[in-house]
Amino acid sequence: MTSTSRRRLLLAGATVLLSGCSGSGIPPLTEVRVPGTCRTPDSLVEFSTLGGATLGYEVGRTSTSYKADPRFVELLEAWAEDWSPMSGLGAMTTIWSYGAYVDKCDSFHASGRAFDIAEVEHEGGSISCRYDVWGPGSAVQNRDYWRLAASLHLHFGYTLTHLYDEAHHNHIHVDNAVSGWGTPTFSPRSRVQVQLVQAACRDVFGADVEISGSYDEQTQSALRTIQASLGITRPLGDADGWREFLRLTASAT
Ligand SMILES: [Zn+2]
DSSP states (O other), rough: OOOHHHHHHHHHHHHOEOOOOTTTTOOOOOOOOOOOOOOOOOOOOEEEEEETTEETTTTEEEEEEEEEEEHOOOOOOOOHHHHHHHHHOOOOEEEEEEOOOOOTTTSSGGGEEEEEEEEEETEEEEEEOOOOHHOOOOHHHHHHHHHHHHHHHHTTTEOOTTTOOOOGGEEEEETTTTTTTTOOOTTTTTTHHHHHHHHHHIIIOOOOOOOOSSSHHHHHHHHHHHHHTTOOOOOOTTTTHHHHHHHHHTOOO
16 A cells, blocks of 8 residues: 555545444434544543533533533633624523533544534524524525534634534534644635535525535635625635634624
C-alpha cells in the first residue's frame, strides 16, 4: 500500500460515523469514530447551564447537567454568548441535548470534547434540530436550523447536521477534533463546511443551489452573488471572510 492510499484509508476511517451509546430507552449517541482509538479526558467539569440557559436531556425532557473538558465548556460558552444576540430571538432559556461526555471508545464524546444539540429555546422562540420530527420542514424551520448551524461553525470546525447522515437527523453534533482550541477556518475539502455553505445559500439566502457536498462551480457562483449582496469582499478561504459569511448567515432573519 502506498503512503498516499494508506493516508486516504486512515482519513476515511476517521470520518466514518457510527452510533454507539447503549442502554435501555436511550437512543444511540453519534460519534466521530477512529477505529481502535480510546480516549481519556484530560479533565472533566460538570455544567448545567450555557449562556444562562438551563440544560436538559432531550429524552424525557428533564433538566440535567453534563460533563465535559473545562476548555470545551469555555468554547460552548463562547458560542452561546455569540449566538444569543445573532439569533434575533432573545436570550436562550433551555438547551435540549443528547449529551456531552460519554465514556466510550472511538468518539470525541469520550474526550469530553463534543456536544449534541436537539433544540435551543429562546425567550422569543425556539430552533429545533429535530429534522426527524419536522423534516423536510417549512422555509422558516430550515432557515433557522441553518442559522444556528452557521453559529456553531464559527466555533467548531466539525459541526455535523442532518445533511451528514441519518444519525444526525435528531441533533447537531459539534466537537473540536478538527479545529482544536483555535478558531475554525474554511477548507473546500471539508464536506461538513461545504454542506453548510450550500444549505445557507439555499435556505437562508434563497439561491438555487444543489446540495452536492463538493465545492463546485454552481456553489461558488451562487456564493459570489450572495457575498456581493452582503458586501463581503474577502473569500471563504480567508479566516475573516469565513467568519463574516457565518456571522451574516447566523444573523439573517
Ligand atoms: Zn455527538
